[in-house]
Structure formats: C-alpha cells, structure tokens
Amino acid sequence: MRHHEIDQYAKQSPLSRFDPRVKIVSTIVLVVSMAFLTGLYPLLICLGFLFALVAISNVPWKHLGKSYLMAFPFVLFASITVLLTSGPEHGMSMFLRVTNSLLALILLVSTTPFFDVLKSLRWFRVPTIISSLLLFTYRFIFVLLDELERMKIARKARGFEGGRNILQKDALRIIAYTAGMVFVRSNTRAGNIYDALRSRGYDGEIKTLNKLHASPKDAGYACAFFGVSLLSLFAQVGVIAWPL
Numbered sequence: 001m002r003h004h005e006i007d008q009y010a011k012q013s014p015l016s017r018f019d020p021r022v023k024i025v026s027t028i029v030l031v032v033s034m035a036f037l038t039g040l041y042p043l044l045i046c047l048g049f050l051f052a053l054v055a056i057s058n059v060p061w062k063h064l065g066k067s068y069l070m071a072f073p074f075v076l077f078a079s080i081t082v083l084l085t086s087g088p089e090h091g092m093s094m095f096l097r098v099t100n101s102l103l104a105l106i107l108l109v110s111t112t113p114f115f116d117v118l119k120s121l122r123w124f125r126v127p128t129i130i131s132s133l134l135l136f137t138y139r140f141i142f143v144l145l146d147e148l149e150r151m152k153i154a155r156k157a158r159g160f161e162g163g164r165n166i167l168q169k170d171a172l173r174i175i176a177y178t179a180g181m182v183f184v185r186s187n188t189r190a191g192n193i194y195d196a197l198r199s200r201g202y203d204g205e206i207k208t209l210n211k212l213h214a215s216p217k218d219a220g221y222a223c224a225f226f227g228v229s230l231l232s233l234f235a236q237v238g239v240i241a242w243p244l
Helices: 020-035 040-057 061-086 088-110 114-123 128-157 171-199 216-237
Strands: none
Touching: 020 040, 020 088, 020 114, 020 216, 040 088, 040 216, 061 088, 088 114, 114 128, 128 171
C-alpha cells in the first residue's frame, strides 16, 4: 500500500547532502530562538528564511502541506485561545511561532532519511529505548494502515457496502469487530517483523550505510540558521529598527 511517508523525498533533496547532526542542532537553535519571539516582524523573518529553504529543498509543497495539516487543529486551537485571551496581535504571533516551528521540523525530517535522524540521535547519546520507540512507532503506523486497508478490501469483497452514519443499526458492532481484528493482525505482523529484525542482527542500534561526516559546507548551513536566529532576536529586542 502507498502511504504518506515523511521522508519519501529526502534522498532527492539537495539539503540531504548536509550532515544530519548539524541539521538537527541548527533546527533546534532556530526553534528555541523562535520560542522567545513575540513580534510579527521577527517571526516573518524566520518564515521567509524557511520558505527559501523549502524552495531549494525540492520537497513538494503538497507533501509539506499534508504533514502540516496533521498538526493544524492543535495550531488553530492554541492560536484561537491566545486570540481570545490576549488579542489579535498575540494570536497571530502564536500562529506564526507554532507554524514556523512545525515547518522547520517538517523540513528537517523531509530532507533527512529517517534512519539518519535516528542514527544522529544515538550519536548525541539519546537513550537506545527512545530511538527504538521512535523507529517502531513510525514504522508500525504503516502496519496498522496496511491491515486496515486489507480489512476494508475483505469486507467489500464480501458484499459490505458500509453505512451512512454511525447511528445506523449494527454500525458500532462492525466498527468494534474491525478495530479488534486490525489490532490482532497488526500485533501478529509486528511480532514477525521484530523476529525478522532480530534474525538479521538488530541489537537496538541504528546502522546505516551512510557515515556521519561534517564538512565546511555544513558549517555554512549552521551559520545560516544561527544568523537568522540572531537577526530575529535582534529585531525582537529593538537592535534593528524597522521603517514604517
């Protein structure tokens, strides 16, 4: 089955050539600096920088939009809450701040193969249990989706046409049976996948063919992120004056 994988365009992106460790640190610095921004102009600086990165990343906007829409309800809820309590300017600042942070993180994982991200986290001494949980959680999402799709095909092959709404007779019973079978079959498949990993020597460490190696171009990448972070912070405290 074809699913929306967050890193499906990573290998074709020019940004994938940079060291993932540098990309992770640079992104964290930018996200942390944006957490201190409250003005619209500094946040727009960061947004413009992120848009420029997207333009050169070769990652389709549609792909980024799908990833962003998964978190959009939470962004909207936070923005409306601040809007009602602190006014429209603070509400817009909250929206831009969270949107920028999400876009930076989505761009990071969209231009970096998922296993390289996990390998970099292990290099930073992130505990093995956390990196393993991230790996299996991400991969088993697709196992659940595959089993759900198979169940839908099986029901359709048996003449099930589905109901119009959840209040229809026997709708809840069918949903419960489907959910139960999906989890049972997914658990069996997950066990088979884990046994296959163990038989191939998996010991909890993330191993890839790509070796982590930083170069001068990675320093330039980091400088760009640090420069934008400092520029936005200077704009926030008033060191840089904006003409009206």
